[in-house]
Amino acid sequence: MRDVMSTQKSESRYRESLREHNRKVDHACRAAWGISVKMWRVLDQVVSLGALALAGYAIAEGAEPVLALLIAAVIISGPKVVEWWLVREDFVEFEEMRSRRDGKE
Numbered sequence: 171m172r173d174v175m176s177t178q179k180s181e182s183r184y185r186e187s188l189r190e191h192n193r194k195v196d197h198a199c200r201a202a203w204g205i206s207v208k209m210w211r212v213l214d215q216v217v218s219l220g221a222l223a224l225a226g227y228a229i230a231e232g233a234e235p236v237l238a239l240l241i242a243a244v245i246i247s248g249p250k251v252v253e254w255w256l257v258r259e260d261f262v263e264f265e266e267m268r269s270r271r272d273g274k275e
Contacts, residue, residue, distance in 0.1 A: 195253060198260035214249040221245035 196207035205213075225242035229235050 191257075194257045194260070198253075198256035201260055202256055210249075210253070214253075217249050218246045 228238040
């Protein structure tokens with residue numbers, strides 16, 4: 171029984187951590203581009219699928235598979251790096267907004 175309870179607590183912490191990260195991404199995306207975190211995730215997935223489709227097409231046309239997949243990996247990691255940078259740059263403003271919301275000025 172104790173294992174079940176610890177699993178539920180760790181899942182709860184994990185979910186809360188994801189929610190917090192999504193709030194940060196949402197705030198950064200809205201401040202920078204005026205889009206929500208859901209739209210950002212959709213764009214991220216479209217870029218990933220497009221990169222894989224492009225790599226598959228390049229391999230089918232005779233490109234070196236390792237090079238095509240390496241380029242696809244770079245393209246796929248692009249939105250992840252942008253997300254990290256946006257959240258890092260927007261962190262101070264997000265913390266100020268959260269402290270105002272919580273009444274901890």
